[in-house]
Amino acid sequence: MALFGERRVATQLTVQLRDGTWLMCDDLSKFQTSPNGPCVLGAKGDILMYVTDKMTDKQSKRGVGFVPKADPIDARWGHEITYIPADQIVRVDLRRQV
Numbered sequence: 001m002a003l004f005g006e007r008r009v010a011t012q013l014t015v016q017l018r019d020g021t022w023l024m025c026d027d028l029s030k031f032q033t034s035p036n037g038p039c040v041l042g043a044k045g046d047i048l049m050y051v052t053d054k055m056t057d058k059q060s061k062r063g064v065g066f067v068p069k070a071d072p073i074d075a076r077w078g079h080e081i082t083y084i085p086a087d088q089i090v091r092v093d094l095r096r097q098v
Helices: 057-062
Strands: 010-017 022-025 039-041 047-049 053-055 082-084 089-096
Touching: 010 047
Parallel strands: none
Antiparallel strands: 010 022, 010 089, 022 053, 039 047, 047 082
């Protein structure tokens, strides 16, 4: 995924929600050929992303860190992408290699 004409490819996406939960896609390249690509940054601030790891506010405060979720790609059911409305997003971290 290129952002704003950048030629560097994004490698990781992390989103913090209003309730303190963090959602992460640890390796965007795993979803390069998935429906909608690795993620979609919507024109109104909403996001579609494949969630591989999650950390609740409670887990963060206890120092637990991210917990892996079930693989978003299931051989039988297909690809599960998560929609996040703009009004639920507090912060977006996008990691790219130099």
